[in-house]
Amino acid sequence: MTISTNVEASREQRNSSDQYPSRIARAASVLSGTALAALGLTRRGWTRTTLAASGGYLVYRGITGKAAPYKGAVRVAFTIDRPTEEVYSFVRDPQNWPRFLQGIEMEPGQEGSLKLSLGKPAGLDICSEAIVTDERDHEHIAWSSLPGALQHRGVIRFRRAPANRGTEISVAFEYRVPAGPVGRALGLLVGWDPEQLVRESLRHLKQLLEAGEIPTTLGQPSGARGVKGKALRVIYREREDEEIRLAGD
């Protein structure tokens, strides 16, 4: 998939991150590789070979620093049963962003740029700054990140849906995270999945505009959860420590 935006990430920028992954990423690669190899050596047969070999590879990459950044592409589309003008205006208004963005904090920066924060999973402050590279009212908004560890660029499109079904809103973007698949795997471990964040943000947007509120069960009563119940709540992303969102009021 290609996304056409007006800004092409420069070759130097890509190369620099290819060649020099952060120290943290390299350390992570060495550590996880060692753990994997050690686990492999305690096993028998094919498991042993596979785990040990993968572990060894991660250690090698960690030490040599040859970790290509992980490149990902995300496409998410929703149909919202509201007029295109209304959806576009709602999305464009920074005051509405905290109401529907899920796991992403975004605020206007200087000179029309956007400041993004992905919170602090595992204490890592993941921030990025982006600029709008192209925009046409009620049709699309394209963006690209400014130089930084996290690179991303993409486009939000608004299109009238057939048969008076409202507006098709789609987000398509590419991103690069340092430290390759290890970086991405670590991200997933702490609940950072770009596809999930964007999909749930768009879902919240749809729910707000159509139903006037975002459905929730956080704060409802339950019996004793026990260890198993609490573990399942993490897996189903229903953690109680999340802020209870009283949407629409």
Add this chain to the structure above:
Amino acid sequence: MKALCWQGKNNVQVETVDDPKVLNPRDAIVRITRTAICGSDLHIYDGYIPTMEPGDILGHEFMGEVVEVGSEVKRLKVGDRVVVPFTIACGNCYYCKNQLWSLCDNSNPNAWIAEKMYGYSPSGLFGYSHMLGGYAGGQAQYARVPFAEVGPIKVPDGLSDEQVLFLSDIFPTGYMGAENCDIKSGDVIAIWGCGAVGQFAIRSAFMLGAEKVIAIDRFLERLNLARKANADVLNYNEVDDVVEELKWMTGGRGPDACIDAVGMEAHAHSVPALYDRAKQAMMLSFDRPLVLRQAIQACRKGGVVSIPGVYGGFLDKIPFGAAMNKGLTLRMGQTHMMKYMQPLLERVQKAEIDPSFVITHRLSLEEAPQAYETFRDKEQQCIKVVLDPWKEAKAA
């Protein structure tokens, strides 16, 4: 408050939990006056519904009095007596606007789980797994009802709780099962399963113009209750082959439509049945689609197979060649409750039907754990259990 909580397979307990609060502007809190155990709750009890969490409050058939409303609730007020449908719907999305209420786009907070399993998410349901919303259910003293202006219907004072309680699920579910059959005057309808949904499907099929209804089950009390509604009965324990028997009973044509009011935990005494049980026991499948196989095989050419029975996952050895080559229509889905509640309430008001006929057990909430066991084992001729959450348990 007191609530019945799921704590694992074959383990439900009455626990003291927090009272529910209004969490969203369109919520209401209902003080529950009557609640029931549904046959589909037994699928949860037996451990066949995925994405349950220990501590979940069960129950999706309940009614009561509104005691609190959120800031955006105008059409309901404190003191209103309402029946709450088991499906939760926003009322504003494409599906709600097109009367496909159980497919509402906006009522499942965990839609992503359902999307992984089913491609798209159906509506949220009360007390029926986290994939379908994870909403606390109504086998409790109070419940929080989201989108309270859309689902609950007010009931007139002249009708008792027992007469209107089943508008929450089983009466509309049986009715939609029959309506999906496209019944024309003179049709013959075969219905597998004479539990509560089957009983309402039998009566609804007659209301919609069926000439003959063949009710299939193995429990005499259920077959007797079917007979009271003028159904012909077929005890599958007493015949060699249900499909052949149906052919014999319908002049060699086969039923015009077949209703599977059983779902994923069908019983029978046959080699395929043993095979399904073994697969379920090994967690290779959640479903035992024995009835669906028979219904497809038995249905006449060009007929309809209607499936109100609940299935969860992947079905094995479905005779799809028979369905295709006989040109069958298959209809299914969770009930589009809000389409049926008002018209069926009117039928109750006009005394065309008194849904309380199906009740066999009236108990307190404290007695619910025992009632689940009794209902599962079909002991004491149990067909339908109604609970009063405020009644003190009878001293043993």
